[in-house]
Amino acid sequence: MSEYNAPSKDIFFVLNELSALSEINALPGFEDATPDLIEAVIEEAARLANGVLSPLNQQGDETGAKVEDKKVIPVAGFADIYSAFVEGGWPALPFDPARGGQGLPELVACAANEIWQAANMSFALCPMLTEGAAVAVNIHASEKLKDIFLPKLISGEWTGTMNLTESQAGSELAAVKTKAEPREDHYLITGQKIFITWGDHDFTDNIVHLVLARLPDAPAGIKGISLFIVPKYLVNQDGSLGERNDVYPVSVEHKLGIHASPTCIMSYGDNGGAVGYLVGEPHSGIACMFTMMNHARLAVGVQGLSISERSYQQAREYAKERTQGHAIGQEGRVSIIHHADVRRMLMLMKSGIEAMRALCYVCAASLDFSHHAETDEIKAKHVARFALLTPVVKAWCTELGQELSSLGVQIHGGMGYVEETGAAQHFRDARITTIYEGTTGIQAMDLVGRKVIRDSGKSMQNLLEDMREIEGKISALDDKDIKTFEQRYSNGIDALENATKWLLENYQSDADAPGSVAVNFMMLMGTICGGWQMARAVLVAKDKISKGDDDPDFYQSKIISARFYGDHYLPRASAYLGSIVAGSESTMALDEAQF
């Protein structure tokens, strides 16, 4: 199995040239985040990922986590990785220094997350959820709860989990049944949660579960759900650990991938009730949890990028080594990278990854601008942009991750299908990413319903204007090298504009239209957002080359990658548009009995 090497050069290209790192560094609150510091941070993250996290990835897959005596037994060696991770101060990266954080931009945390997830996705889920829990506690919990729990989550001394799902409540969280009974200064939680990632382990001496439950007087449905902190061990007034709380892992799931990440059934209150503390107002749990989920959605979108990169690195190496067949103009047998069809697959991986990376980072940058920009107007623009892009990053990058990790297997031929090479692990690990944190369908409906229809397409219009501005700049270059790309990019923006117009004109007359077209709409938008980022990369690359940059090969490869994206991804836009304007008629025409 090939090991992972963080693609630092590509990461710095996107950080510095496409996601406005220098502008973010100049924002209030980020004065200390100098370019030198950020370079050192990314290089150090790469060292830890390449040298410590990645080597345990395959072993984690082969061994898997298990439950014994109501305790999760993690894969051997994972506790040591976790210690190294905490000693490096990594959990604290994007948090406020006043709470023990390092005060670095979300953009930098996003780049670090790409690296962790590619090196060892099963492991990286643990700090990813802890970070999300810390964000939710920071925004919604009382000062008293923050004082107890936040510094420990930020330092990584304790980990955090997200407990939403129950057997009858998956996509439909309104069906949550777990109960919370008020007591003097706390609540008693009873119920069962399923599929809880890293629900238990022995890396830390406490775990902070964030749990959705219902108060006795709760209204039915989504407006009756509250959020609670339920620690594995109670915390005494002096901060020391007290009694074991009444929450235990019952079992872990046997599953397709991410074997080293324990996916737990968690039982609350088998012995009278688990002590919990209310976060935020009663019945406002979904809003609080959305803070955590939006955070996690961006992070899971990044997993789509990461697993594609990991799979690509392995496929690229194999394609250079494996000898098979003959190629035109070559003497003797050749390595398979000489075959045009293998090139096609590698280029789909390479250019798709570059587009995803830029889109993920630009989305993370919007999060920074939305919090730190100097005017309310810029903040508002980025609040809307982050909201619009988040479901696209989550769903498009993870769907593309399926395609690209499958190509990673295909490039290996039969050796991809057997476990020995490790290519199959990436394909299996990738599969969960379109399911958890809201399935692709749920993300696409969020995009269509809440982000496009609800504001009558205003945020989308702003985005289209930004895309058109880049189109104008590409056209102004008047460069025959990129004429075809320019044409396809322009057609793609037209397709997205037409799809948006069609949606806004038809959603009222055809109630099934939004649900029927949502995924194609999201895929269209992802594809064109990717084209937008590739167009921006072309502008940078052309500029660098014209100014005599000393690494012209690197920039030339960015232009070729964008041209390939124009030739092989952007033409998909017209197919997505064709499906969208077909509406719901044939999708909904069969009776249930006809299936």
Ligand SMILES: Cc1cc2nc3c(=O)[nH]c(=O)nc-3n(C[C@H](O)[C@H](O)[C@H](O)COP(=O)(O)OP(=O)(O)OC[C@H]3O[C@@H](n4cnc5c(N)ncnc54)[C@H](O)[C@@H]3O)c2cc1C
């Ligand atoms: C490995 C793993 C880790 C997980 N980690 C966590 C965790 O840490 N915490 C946690 O709380 N949960 C976790 N989950 C749960 C995960 O978030 C859910 O599985 C996911 O949200 C989907 O819910 P479900 O499985 O009940 O599927 P369902 O909701 O039953 O969906 C089944 C299918 O129906 C579609 N569907 C459902 N409702 C609609 C609708 N209204 N309109 C259109 N289509 C619809 C879905 O898109 C999907 O294709 C995890 C799951 C797994 C497998």
